[in-house]
Amino acid sequence: MHLNSFILFIIGLTITFNVFGQSVPSKFNNPILSGYHPDPSICRVNDDYYLVNSSFVWYPGLPIYHSKDLVNWKLIANAIDRPDMVSFDGLPDKLGLFAPTIRHHDGKFYIINTCVACKMNFYITATNPAGPWSDPIWLPDAPGIDPSLFWDDDEKCYYTGMTDVEKEDWPTQKVVYNQELDLEQNKLVGERHYLTYGHANNASYTEGPHLYKINGKYLLLVSEGGTGMYHALSVHHSDSINGPYISDYINPVLSHRHLGEDYPLHAIGHGDLIETQKGEWWCVMLGKRRIDQVTTLARETFLAKVEFEGHTPIFNPGQGKVLLEQDRPNLPWTPIRKESDKDQFNNDQLDMEWCTIRTTKDSFYSLKDGNLKLNLRKQVMDSLVNSSLLLKRIKHHKFEANTKMSFDTNKSNEIAGLTIYRTNENYYQLIKSKNSLILIKSFKGKQSEIARIPYKNKEVYLHVEANDLEVQFSYGRSEHSLNPIGSKQSMLVIADDQGNAQFNGPGIGVYASSNGMQSKNSALFDWFYYKGKN
Ligand code: 6LW
Numbered sequence: 025m026h027l028n029s030f031i032l033f034i035i036g037l038t039i040t041f042n043v044f045g046q047s048v049p050s051k052f053n054n055p056i057l058s059g060y061h062p063d064p065s066i067c068r069v070n071d072d073y074y075l076v077n078s079s080f081v082w083y084p085g086l087p088i089y090h091s092k093d094l095v096n097w098k099l100i101a102n103a104i105d106r107p108d109m110v111s112f113d114g115l116p117d118k119l120g121l122f123a124p125t126i127r128h129h130d131g132k133f134y135i136i137n138t139c140v141a142c143k144m145n146f147y148i149t150a151t152n153p154a155g156p157w158s159d160p161i162w163l164p165d166a167p168g169i170d171p172s173l174f175w176d177d178d179e180k181c182y183y184t185g186m187t188d189v190e191k192e193d194w195p196t197q198k199v200v201y202n203q204e205l206d207l208e209q210n211k212l213v214g215e216r217h218y219l220t221y222g223h224a225n226n227a228s229y230t231e232g233p234h235l236y237k238i239n240g241k242y243l244l245l246v247s248e249g250g251t252g253m254y255h256a257l258s259v260h261h262s263d264s265i266n267g268p269y270i271s272d273y274i275n276p277v278l279s280h281r282h283l284g285e286d287y288p289l290h291a292i293g294h295g296d297l298i299e300t301q302k303g304e305w306w307c308v309m310l311g312k313r314r315i316d317q318v319t320t321l322a323r324e325t326f327l328a329k330v331e332f333e334g335h336t337p338i339f340n341p342g343q344g345k346v347l348l349e350q351d352r353p354n355l356p357w358t359p360i361r362k363e364s365d366k367d368q369f370n371n372d373q374l375d376m377e378w379c380t381i382r383t384t385k386d387s388f389y390s391l392k393d394g395n396l397k398l399n400l401r402k403q404v405m406d407s408l409v410n411s412s413l414l415l416k417r418i419k420h421h422k423f424e425a426n427t428k429m430s431f432d433t434n435k436s437n438e439i440a441g442l443t444i445y446r447t448n449e450n451y452y453q454l455i456k457s458k459n460s461l462i463l464i465k466s467f468k469g470k471q472s473e474i475a476r477i478p479y480k481n482k483e484v485y486l487h488v489e490a491n492d493l494e495v496q497f498s499y500g501r502s503e504h505s506l507n508p509i510g511s512k513q514s515m516l517v518i519a520d521d522q523g524n525a526q527f528n529g530p531g532i533g534v535y536a537s538s539n540g541m542q543s544k545n546s547a548l549f550d551w552f553y554y555k556g557k558n
Contacts, residue, residue, distance in 0.1 A: 052352035055324035059419035060529020062323035063123035092358035196228035255293030322529030415531030420556030431547035440536035440547030446518035475510035
C-alpha cells in the first residue's frame with residue numbers, strides 16, 4: 025500500500041474504532057432508555073431516528089430523543105412545553121399523556137396522543153422535532169386511547185386507535201379501529217372499521233396499534249394482555265387498509281409472559297417497528313426489569329432485532345425474547361457526549377431533564393448566580409396540584425444523589441429538601457424545617473415521619489444512596505462528613521408491584537412548600553448531583 029493511503033487507512037481505523045476515546049462496540053445493552061420511558065414510538069428521517077415516550081402528568085411532557093444508531097439517544101425536546109397546550113389540573117399521576125405515536129410525513133413531524141381525563145385525542149406538528157411544536161389539534165370525534173397515524177400510497181392519512189366495545193364478550197375486551205383522518209378539516213371522516221380484538225379469544229386490553237405497509241401488505245402490530253405480566257405483541261395482516269386483518273399463526277410474536285414470574289425482564293409489549301436506511305428492521309418496545317420480583321424503575325424502552333420470514337416478523341430470531349445484550353444495529357456508532365453528573369445550575373434555563381408534576385402556571389423557580397431558587401408555595405406534593413417540585417428520572421437501580429441546600433426558617437410549616445417521588449401518595453422527603461431535618465415517607469397515601477434530627481445550620485448537604493431495593497438517606501454540614509438519618513428504607517415505596525401500580529415512573533429532585541400558608545421564603549440549591557452505578 026502507498027504510504028499516503030496507509031496513513032489515511034490508519035486515520036480511518038482510528039476514527040472508526042475510536043469515537044470520543046471509546047472503542048466502537050459490536051454489542052449494545054438493553055434497555056436503550058432506562059428508567060421511566062414507557063410506550064415508545066419511533067420514526068426515521070433519512071439516517072436520523074426520533075423516539076417519543078408517554079409522560080402522564082410530568083411537565084414538560086412527551087420527551088423526544090434523537091439517535092443515529094438506535095442505541096445512543098439524546099433528549100432534544102419535550103413536545104408539550106407550553107402551559108396552555110394541555111392542562112393536567114387535578115389529574116392523578118397515572119392519567120394525562122398516554123401512549124404517543126411519532127411519524128414524519130411530507131416534511132412534517134406529527135405526534136398523535138391522548139390526554140386521558142382531559143380533552144382526549146389530539147395531534148401536534150413540527151418541522152423540527154426539537155420544536156417548537158404546534159398547539160394541539162383536538163379530535164373530539166376519536167374515541168379511546170393509543171392513536172397512531174399511517175399514510176397510505178394514495179396519501180390518505182389513517183387514524184388507528186383502541187376503544188371500548190359496546191358489549192364485552194370477555195372481560196377487558198377492547199377493539200382496535202381505523203378511520204380516515206382529514207388533515208384539512210382536522211376530523212375523522214368516512215366509515216370507522218373495527219380491525220381486531222386481539223389474536224386470543226380472551227385477549228385483554230388490545231391496544232397500542234401501529235399500522236405499516238410492508239412488502240405490499242398491511243401489517244397491524246398491537247399489544248395484548250395489559251401492560252403487566254401478560255403483555256405481548258401480536259401481528260395481523262391484510263391486503264386492504266380497512267381489513268379484514270388475519271392474525272398471524274405465530275402470535276403472539278413477542279412476549280415474556282411464558283417465562284415465569286422469576287424472569288428478570290417482563291411486561292414486554294407496546295412496540296413500534298422501524299426499518300433502517302440499510303434495510304434492517306428493529307422494534308422499540310416497553311418492558312420492566314425486576315429485582316427480587318420488584319420493579320422500581322417502572323416501564324423502560326428496549327430494542328429488539330426483527331427479521332421478516334415472508335410477511336411474518338420474527339423477533340430476535342433463534343431467541344424469541346428481548347435480550348439484555350445483543351449485536352447492535354448496522355449503523356454508524358454515534359455516542360452522545362455525556363452531561364456532567366453534577367448540575368451546577370449555571371445556565372439561565374433548567375436542563376431539559378428537569379420536570380415538574382402537573383402544568384406550571386406561575387413559575388416557582390429561578391436560576392441566578394449558579395443557584396436554583398425554589399419558592400415556597402402553599403401547594404403540597406400530596407395534593408393533585410402543581411407544587412414546588414422539580415424532578416429528574418431515576419435511571420439506575422443503584423445510584424447516589426446529593427444536593428447542597430441553603431434554607432432558613434423559623435416556621436414549622438415551611439419545608440425544603442430532597443425527594444424521591446412516584447406519586448402524590450408514594451414518596452420520600454428528606455427536608456429541613458424549623459431547627460430540624462426530617463425524613464418522611466408516604467406509602468399508599470399513609471404519611472409517616474421516620475426520623476427527626478435537630479439541625480440549625482442554614483446550609484445542609486442532603487444525600488441519598490440507593491442499592492436495588494434499599495435506600496439510605498443522610499445529611500451533613502459538609503459533603504465529606506455525612507450522617508445517616510433513619511435506618512435503611514425500602515424502594516418498594518416507589519415500585520410498581522405493591523398495589524400502587526402506576527403508569528408513570530420514579531423521579532428524584534428537590535421540593536419546597538409552606539404547607540397551605542402564604543410564604544415569601546425560598547430555598548437555594550447550589551447544585552444537584554445524580555450518579556448511576558449500574
Ligand atoms: C398505554 C397503553 C399501555 O396508553 O399503557 O402499555 C397505557 N400500554 O397502550 C399507558 O401507558
